Amino acid sequence: MKLYDCEQAPNPRRVRIFMAEKGISCETAQLNIVQGDNLSDDFLTVNPRGLLPTLVLDDGTVLDESVAICRYLEETHPEPPLMGTDAVSKAQIESRQRHMEFEGLLAAAETFRNAFPRFSKRGLGGNVGEVDAIPALVERGQASLLRFYNRLNAHLGQSRYVAGDEFTIADITALCAVDFASVAARVPVPDDCENVARWHAEVSARPSARA
Amino acid sequence: MKLYDCEQAPNPRRVRIFMAEKGISCETAQLNIVQGDNLSDDFLTVNPRGLLPTLVLDDGTVLDESVAICRYLEETHPEPPLMGTDAVSKAQIESRQRHMEFEGLLAAAETFRNAFPRFSKRGLGGNVGEVDAIPALVERGQASLLRFYNRLNAHLGQSRYVAGDEFTIADITALCAVDFASVAARVPVPDDCENVARWHAEVSARPSARA
Numbered sequence: 001m002k003l004y005d006c007e008q009a010p011n012p013r014r015v016r017i018f019m020a021e022k023g024i025s026c027e028t029a030q031l032n033i034v035q036g037d038n039l040s041d042d043f044l045t046v047n048p049r050g051l052l053p054t055l056v057l058d059d060g061t062v063l064d065e066s067v068a069i070c071r072y073l074e075e076t077h078p079e080p081p082l083m084g085t086d087a088v089s090k091a092q093i094e095s096r097q098r099h100m101e102f103e104g105l106l107a108a109a110e111t112f113r114n115a116f117p118r119f120s121k122r123g124l125g126g127n128v129g130e131v132d133a134i135p136a137l138v139e140r141g142q143a144s145l146l147r148f149y150n151r152l153n154a155h156l157g158q159s160r161y162v163a164g165d166e167f168t169i170a171d172i173t174a175l176c177a178v179d180f181a182s183v184a185a186r187v188p189v190p191d192d193c194e195n196v197a198r199w200h201a202e203v204s205a206r207p208s209a210r211a
Numbered sequence: 212m213k214l215y216d217c218e219q220a221p222n223p224r225r226v227r228i229f230m231a232e233k234g235i236s237c238e239t240a241q242l243n244i245v246q247g248d249n250l251s252d253d254f255l256t257v258n259p260r261g262l263l264p265t266l267v268l269d270d271g272t273v274l275d276e277s278v279a280i281c282r283y284l285e286e287t288h289p290e291p292p293l294m295g296t297d298a299v300s301k302a303q304i305e306s307r308q309r310h311m312e313f314e315g316l317l318a319a320a321e322t323f324r325n326a327f328p329r330f331s332k333r334g335l336g337g338n339v340g341e342v343d344a345i346p347a348l349v350e351r352g353q354a355s356l357l358r359f360y361n362r363l364n365a366h367l368g369q370s371r372y373v374a375g376d377e378f379t380i381a382d383i384t385a386l387c388a389v390d391f392a393s394v395a396a397r398v399p400v401p402d403d404c405e406n407v408a409r410w411h412a413e414v415s416a417r418p419s420a421r422a
Binding site: 049057061063064065067068069071072075076086087088090091092094095098099123124128131132134136137140143144147 | 283
């Protein structure tokens with residue numbers, strides 16, 4: 001199989017870390033989103049939405065979405081489990097994964113995208129034509145990120161990882177959200193979020209974090 | 212188990228339809244989001260995020276998120292399958308479900324929420340304090356919905372349902388998105404989207420659509 005990847009972007013990183021945790025490797029192609037490689041005719045033939053990551057299986061099946069790719073890998077490589085092992089844990093991990101996505105990753109993306117000068121006509125990601133950035137979303141996104149950090153901090157005061165006692169896909173999404181928020185969106189973890197800092201140091205020390 | 216529900220809102224409807232397709236029923240509590248029932252102290256003790264739907268299991272476990280609730284129900288009531296039966300179908304249905312969510316449901320919610328006078332200080336859903344609506348998001352959301360309809364129309368020219376030959380959770384999300392876009396966000400299916408109209412008539416005729 002072949003992974004269409006982008007080293008700078010948070011969604012491809014989610015899949016790279018997921019694969020590293022499972023011990024999976026495959027052929028990759030690097031595309032630069034800032035330079036618009038994802039909107040090239042060549043890539044749009046693979047994924048007409050123009051979004052990364054995209055995984056193409058050996059039989060040509062295209063999986064065009066981060067969590068869908070993780071789902072496929074979880075099913076084909078069950079160990080170690082990253083998406084739960086019974087009905088309740090699967091549901092709770094999915095819930096926490098989605099909290100990290102909606103509250104963290106989307107807020108970081110919104111804050112970055114609407115402030116980044118080269119994306120002033122790329123207010124939405126992918127193959128959607130020109131969409132003006134909306135400056136008011138930057139301030140809203142910054143406030144959302146502070147709320148995200150504070151909620152995550154409270155949660156991590158009660159549990160080792162984002163969805164309980166085990167490292168899961170929810171930690172992967174949270175790590176990519178925190179790092180993208182800190183660097184690209186310029187909203188770092190607040191000093192008083194000590195539980196987030198403790199957790200971040202622990203998950204960043206895993207070899208997968210460098211994937 | 213007990214479902215905290217809201218008849219007017221699209222996310223609780225996703226779970227109601229999912230349950231109806233599975234033949235599951237349970238105790239429900241109706242909350243009115245427009246009146247702010249979801250932000251009452253009573254409900255915030257159940258789900259501190261203040262979001263609906265929320266499912267409380269008999270042992271007190273709280274599932275606070277639409278797709279996580281569906282995942283739990285799929286695991287505990289596998290028939291009929293609505294989220295796939297093997298690695299590839301699970302991934303492809305998840306991908307299509309998320310397309311319907313990000314391209315359709317979120318765009319409809321954005322368009323409605325930022326135009327609805329009573330939500331002028333509730334620009335984001337749930338327990339997040341006062342957040343100003345952003346009028347520019349209405350126009351952007353309307354354009355996103357037209358893009359959503361056109362992509363869905365092209366897709367439904369190739370397959371009976373949103374994720375292939377079988378009715379799945381992707382159809383449920385799409386139906387809730389289309390109806391919420393049409394009525395609440397006031398962006399109905401364009402006349403030239405005949406495949407969407409054909410599909411919409413078919414899925415709306417299922418008994419579950421009235422759940």
